[in-house]
Amino acid sequence: MAITQNFDSIIFDLDGTLWDSTANVALAWQTAKSKVDYVKDDITQQTVRSITGMAYNVIFDTLYPYLDEERREEFKTLCAKHELEILHSKGGEFYPQLAETLAYLKSKYRLFIVSNCQRGYIEVFLGMEDMLSYFDGHQCYGTKGQPKYQNIMDVVTDFNLQTPVYIGDTTGDRDSAQKAGVPFIFADYGFGKVDDGYIARISRFGDLQQLL
Template structure:
């Protein structure tokens, strides 16, 4: 793994399943949103939310609620999005072990960024949590431009003139996006997905990044 030291100038992180786990509180928020409409049949569970981690925000509601109309889906997405940010603002998500210590260490050597498929305001909610202020130089998400993750990665690389970035994520979607963007991929195996090919490193825990990079 020492061959990765001094190889990159920046690290772009996925958020869900890589830096924190917000599934329990997102499920609570979407369940609260369900109570405001009469067309969602089933309760929203943590398992439901875990099954869509990493998907673009619009696609999530198509997968979870294929039986409702496009108009209903659009309405519920808006209600759920508002509820989600309200709950996360109060409760946040569960940080992976040694998150703050790891990020502070990495920030002394690398430029740090976040690219996620979440809604607008979601990354900002994460960044407002205690201790994270100033650690990340920039971020981009699906909700800002409704464009695919690979394009958001490319935009961050270009906007900040990164010469040798690496992307850290936990799903095949993250791997595919990083590959399409032409950025090497580190797999966070403690997250929600499985990647078995082409990663430059595999993390069993987030803090391993301090030694790998």
Template sequence: MNNNLKERYDSIIFDLDGTLWDSTANVATAWQTAKLEVDYIKDDITQQTVRSITGMAYDAIFEKLFPYLEPDVREEFKRKCAKYELEVLNTKGGELYPELKSTLNYLQNKYKLFVVSNCQCGYIETFLKLNQLEHVFVGHQCYGTKGQPKFQNIIDVVNDYDLKAPVYIGDTQGDYDSATKAGVPIIFATYGFGKVNNGQPLAVIDKFSDLVEVL
């Protein structure tokens, strides 16, 4: 673990799923509810199904899971899933990683905090409201807002908030690639859903609270 990163950065941009919380069980429940309303989805949707696509852009998720559907039918099913997803998460939420709130409280006293995720509109807002974290984060951006790739959303946050030395926290190869393309160094969360096969993160954390030591 790199312990020489303190005082280097003015801000932290977080991925959400696999970095701040794990909502895959409840998302699977929501999508399965949508599946039971239609007759064109072949297989049940499980937590493992959701874990397999976590981190992908929302449109790409449905293209990967349901390539056999016509585009208009796939779009219809995506809308159903999105609707039930927000309904379920607004009630049940996801599982916060251990010591998340105390660690964020520590970090917000030193850095401006942001969230950038490949999720639909309303998802980050649900996470913040349900867990009473609106006051912790300065801003956020998601795929659903503009339909643009994560690296561009990272760039937008950097530019919109005039960040001089941001660092990204994420848990997949996609996070690494996006942050790198945006010109932002990344600290990799090994406890999340993925791993880095190509590239070298700035540092790694094995649990969220390691950020207190690293940053």
């Protein structure tokens, strides 16, 4: 069933909405762990999924509260380095019907990405399989170090968007969209659980072809 509201643009979350890179991010962080002697537990795909959607600095505060600030920053830097290296070579897993659905949406809307990731991460995604051609712009935590809702507002302002909608998979995405004054569509196939506060929900990325 289609939404009756008229939008001029769509802003997407990345992880859990457009792709799933958690397996290769876990591999990258485990590689970083092997180079230090102060991180206790192995890093699994489930570890990464448990913190997906958090701002990049908050992730390491959450997972490693027992580390002092210097070691936590050192490990975060190592993880970030290996993450980009491994994703450049291995990428992430696109959700089914991603390209064809983006092509359909691109014919009707301007498309953007706002994520809580590090600088360079969205660029890795955009460099895969001509993804760059679908999007007019993007913003992330790593660029300005500001909350997601502020990055959403900046994209709205910078690109003069009049009636955007935000699509994401976590309560953090919903809350950020609400703070930015943008309607929210919940992607329930992702990593989060959202009970309310959305104008619609999708169970597959391809559902957007019928919804919008």
